[in-house]
Amino acid sequence: MIANGKPKVNVEGGKLAKKFPKNILSKIKTWHIFLSLGLFSVVLGYISVAPPTDLPSWPLYRLNSKVWQSFENWGKHVKPYHIRVMTTAVQHLESRALYMITYLNVPDILHRVEKPLSCEELKELVDQESGLEPISLPFLCRILHAASHFDILQEAHEHKYDLTPLSQYLVASHPRSLKHYVLLYAGDESLVISTALSRSLYSGLSGFKETYRKELLPQLKEDPVFREIYDRGLGDSSRLHAPAIIADYPPFSSCKHICDIGGGMGSFLHEVLTYYAHGIEGTNFDLPDVITNAKGFLKGKADGAKINLIAGNFTKQLPKTSCDCFILKDILQNWSDEDAALILSNLYGVVNKGNRVLVIETILHTGSFSEERLKSLMDLTMMAFNPSHSRLRTEEEIYFLLEQSGFVEAQTYPTRAGYSIVEAFPTKS
Template structure:
């Protein structure tokens, strides 16, 4: 809602400056400033010397970020950390440093600069810019950008997983398949909390191989199986629960329906399907998912969905939406059962 004390034109200018803020955060993340000030305030001269940049220009970046709470200028030219800056530390649980780097990467900036193509055609701008249907194909051939993306998704997912595990009761589940489970972080968190559950990490063969170290560190490897495959062809059968975290939003309704139909064929009677996704809020309610929806449109042709849209998508695949569990993150756990 528009503040009574800020003119509409000033509010609009602040919104349009959001890209400036993101790029300033990118610069600070690239230079590792949050790591360098975590133990106490550091002078801009020392920071510039350590990072090999122009001290007066670095000061201007940090001054701007301090004005919005990212850092704090405790004395002239002396910068320290804040709770927001701590999220940019490379050693922070669920660090958002890689997410900031991804947001500033050239491919991401260029993709958003071509938003009108996506609005005009309904197709991701990556199709015109890079000749690929989704950004995943492009990133596979770009090691540095791909690494930023993978790390960004890991940091974001850590927060989502923690919230999902805390918000949903997995008791009663015997065998849980994490479809598109990547390196097993979500399944490790669930199995650590529920020792009676056995699990399967299912993803592409080259991806799922990286799950073993995570499962061993969590002490759950003995209760978990790794299976490689293509979820558009089939998923492992015989489980009483399947979970997909931030997978369905990557795909159009048509592609998502194929994936969910494969799960419907594999799930046992009385089983449950769990989707960890943003659920778009109605009307003018502020919602991070509404902005994330644009990211999906531009980069991969996917979409975020309302509860009604999830209900229809699930019904088309032979499921009935049972309940939606909000979490402390920007996502919810959607529980569905065979119809």
């Protein structure tokens, strides 16, 4: 039925008519529904990442994933295609704004003064802290203004800027700070390396090798400055994901001595030991130059976590220890199938019956579209930084590598960090 050129909805006799007045139902528009769902999703999103744990319950995590997935799908249909193309084409500039705001220590300054600051006030403090050539005021103001549209900063009254929930994670003192992660993956070096992917497409080499004429590990040995940036960036990622990985693998509590093979600075292992109030002993094994940096990192931790540091090369030989739990986090994905099998075989040579091996990695085809999209970005990052044979694997491929190397009873524990934990045991009598 049409009245005054508009369709008239007849709700008489329906279930909704018994609950709501007819005049209210007639005023409900499509945008009302989407607005309600949007507000619900915002509240749900806030709850799911609310302080202090940043770890939603599994039901809430799954529900939140489905809600955001629905809105992403809906957004694809309502956002014009040409706008999506244009936005994606300049997406790297948003990353550059994030980097510059972080590099200039703007979040740290705003956190310290505890009040909004104008562009002029921020320039003065940035120049004082850097001790370098003064930055351009007009350019800084434009970057700050752009950052406010990317939710990196919020523009308060009188054109003053303050922190947002997002930029809180850029403050160095934040317990889950991602400051060094941003400096690594959004920095000048990463931009050059990522740009080289256009040449990698033809050469089959990593963006890193196209840029430096050598792979990542040799360059890290020769460049201590980049080594520190790299280690700190990965350390940020480990600390951020650790709570979910620890919570979603309860068997950690039964371990007496954990060995983290290729554990870097020891960030993840430190989080595990701290969570269990140091009732577990820990050993961090990595290359000599990494262990040197790990000593400085762990020395600054005044919480009593006992971590033994052992230097070596897991592609050659692993030391005999009293460990009953061995971790390979973000390791196998950096190696070819042949080298990954070699690493696992070396590990098989030092484990005892009943010891468990945990392969903690991002595994393909295990999550929602949003999670798989993040994995695709991670895969592109690996193409840029890691040797060409590095790649993410499926669950079946990891199971096959473990079985080929003498490990059985493999099972997978999903986590709310996007990682999966594959647990296996050696076939030893």
